[in-house]
Amino acid sequence: MAAQAARLSLGVALLVLGLKTLAYLLTGSVALLSDALESTVNVAAALAALAAIRYAQKPPDDTHPFGHSKAEYFSAVLEGVLVVLAALLIAKEALPKLLRPTPLEGLGPGLLVSLLASGANGLLAYHLIREGRRHRSPALTADGYHVLSDVLTSAGVLLGIGLAWLTGFWALDPLLALLVAGNILLMGFRLVRHSVGGLMDEGLPPEEVEGIRRVIQERLSGRALEVHDLKTRRAGPRTFLEFHLVVPGRMSVEEAHRLCDELEGDLEKAFPGLVVTIHVEPESERQR
Template sequence: MNGNTVRRLALWGIPLSLGVMGLKLVAWWVTGSVALLSDGLESSVNVVAAVVAFVAISYAAKPADRTHPFGHHKAEYLSAVLEGVLIVVAALLIVVEAVPAVLDPKPLDAPVMGLAINVLAGVVNAVWAVVLIRAGRRHRSPALAADGQHILSDVVTSAGVLVGLLAAIATGYAVLDPLLAVAVALHILYQGWKVIAHSVDGLMDHAVEPAEAEAIKAAIAAHADGSLGVHDLKTRRAGAATFVDFHLVVPAAMPVGEAHDICDRLEDAIRIVQSGAQIAIHVEPDTEKAHGERVRVAPSG
């Protein structure tokens, strides 16, 4: 059900981003403001990013198959990396438009109407960004969260443009319009870098958060009775999926059936604290030398 919710939100992002881009381009057409044009250019990137996010989320939701036995979850990270790159491209486009205007600033036409239209677009974007970021965190969707962060950077752009244009109108200094566009572009570059860095980290099989790791260890420690210990615990996150891997030490003479029962009990306990986790347990006799991180288990009996 979570997958359906994420895909539905990603799909809704396409018409919403188109509508916001249309409003911003109308605001630019009315005023001739280079800052509003820059804002509209960033929104055009939002449209592409929304389409990419929807495609990636749909692909990531595909079940595991013969050629991808661990699933397709990392497709979301690829989407998020691309979205970060698009954010950077949007910032560079803004600079390209703003620099000539700094050298030759022009007064604005119909500024009140243009600003009103841009405020409306900004409000729509702000609400949608909050929805996407919260849903991305709740459903552990990197693509959805990145899309929300991208749109949030667009909201900051719109707010900055509004302040700059009001200052330009109040003071009569038309050069404030393009100067503000450059300042906003620098902020967008920073946001794009953060999205790329977070997504690349996910592609590198980042471990679960410390609090989650402690909950997994506690579940193992409380339900590993009958075994002699657990070691070499590893976790990794791939989109919405969590992978847990560890070695379970049992007496060499323990029947396979008993060892299997312990594994079943551990898997159930781990999935209570980490829903849907994919777990791999390597059972080994106590004659093997332990390695990796050890997890203290409750004493038997």
């Protein structure tokens, strides 16, 4: 279940934060500090994702007849904001050291600890993205891609610190931290953009809408006259579809109802999580 994946994310995030903090304490590297600061965001994001997923799974009620699935977008927006704040904190720590580079100590043990943390994060990212797609969970998917970005960032940091160690060019340490900050900032803006789109009832991508239209046309071939005013929106793991279906004037209410049931079944089978609403109209409503 999505909630189990979120709990796993929280546990691994706490472990990774501890390892990266230890790596920073062993070396004094501002680049490793930036890596640890990003992991504090992972912990906060995992907490938010777990809370949002639990709330989103609540069934519809009188005040929320369409369910609570949009709650996951609030978690993703919060994660994006936290990511931006982490980037600013990293830049604040790195800029002074860029002006006054200092040699680092204890790099061997520190880099080994950081490598272990990155390995754990890599496995977690793979699991979260897979489970997020499987459960159609924006919170889990966002968390997974955030952790994946953390893995890539850590790999770059480790490579750069290794080069600084070999060459003695210690300015690489704060330079890497600033590059990490820029990457994190970009990721934060992307997370916020995607989540705000969900909160604003942004429609599905054109390729998904085209897939829906194909299923409709295959089922309705020769049985209905027209489909128009097709609209889509996504709310967490659920996707909502509505459209107007024009049927021949001679078709009975029972026939039209049976046709709608068949069409809904085909659409829900082809697109799991789809909630379909069809408005049946007589031939006189056909668009010219």
